[in-house]
Amino acid sequence: MPAAAPPPLLAVFDLAFSRDETPIFGPLSLHVGAGEALLVQGDNGAGKTTLLRVLAGLLRPDSGTVMLAGQPAHPTLRAQQIAYLGHLPGLKADLSALHNLQYLCGLHGRRARLQIDTALALVGLTGFEDAPLRTLSAGQKKRLGLARLWLSPAPLWLLDEPYANLDLEGIQLVNRMVQAHLEAGGAAMITTHGAYAAPPVRTRLLVLKRPDA
Numbered sequence: 472m473p474a475a476a477p478p479p480l481l482a483v484f485d486l487a488f489s490r491d492e493t494p495i496f497g498p499l500s501l502h503v504g505a506g507e508a509l510l511v512q513g514d515n516g517a518g519k520t521t522l523l524r525v526l527a528g529l530l531r532p533d534s535g536t537v538m539l540a541g542q543p544a545h546p547t548l549r550a551q552q553i554a555y556l557g558h559l560p561g562l563k564a565d566l567s568a569l570h571n572l573q574y575l576c577g578l579h580g581r582r583a584r585l586q587i588d589t590a591l592a593l594v595g596l597t598g599f600e601d602a603p604l605r606t607l608s609a610g611q612k613k614r615l616g617l618a619r620l621w622l623s624p625a626p627l628w629l630l631d632e633p634y635a636n637l638d639l640e641g642i643q644l645v646n647r648m649v650q651a652h653l654e655a656g657g658a659a660m661i662t663t664h665g666a667y668a669a670p671p672v673r674t675r676l677l678v679l680k681r682p683d684a
């Protein structure tokens with residue numbers, strides 16, 4: 472008898488979120504399996520960031536269930552399974568690029584056999600190791616967030632506008648990273664305003680609209 476397929480890395484059932492009784496999204500059901508990317512599109516204010524923040528456990532939904540690798544999501548599981556790249560990448564302004572990554576790797580773990588220097592080189596930040604974060608440009612900060620993402624051992628990437636502030640080479644870098652992550656058995660949910668930046672991988676599309684729109 473063939474072995475049962477593994478559960479999707481992310482499965483969401485009837486998830487809904489509102490603010491001050493105004494519905495922002497949902498009820499929404501979706502799943503993302505290993506090797507898949509789900510592109511989340513929608514107008515400004517459609518709820519893309521909010522959805523990713525709920526999935527990351529940063530906001531509490533009104534209702535619904537989030538399953539990670541077949542188990543109900545809880546903080547420890549989220550920390551193991553999810554790498555979240557948001558608008559504020561969780562970096563400290565006064566720490567250097569290198570110290571930020573050392574700090575975050577200490578907190579969340581690091582992909583086996585991957586050195587921080589290697590991740591900095593991948594994102595084009597060699598030579599900026601000692602630069603305090605506050606002296607980096609918006610695109611360089613985004614690149615540091617990408618180095619953090621690459622260092623993370625978590626299989627499910629939640630990427631909120633990963634292309635924002637990046638030049639063309641940076642956009643291609645994100646796409647190469649997503650492709651490599653999926654080929655290694657990971658998955659990604661990616662918010663974006665335009666399909667122009669869709670990574671060249673097996674991608675499904677979720678278009679978000681406000682429930683009251």
Ligand SMILES: Nc1ncnc2c1ncn2[C@@H]1O[C@H](COP(=O)(O)OP(=O)(O)OP(=O)(O)O)[C@@H](O)[C@H]1O
Pocket residue numbers: 490495513514515516517518519520521522
């Ligand atoms: N901290 C907040 N307090 C109150 N309302 C908020 C807050 N953050 C977002 N909202 C509202 O929630 C709705 C969804 O916002 P969200 O940021 O999720 O949209 P988005 O699809 O990511 O938008 P964009 O494409 O502009 O980034 C918007 O109407 C927004 O005004």
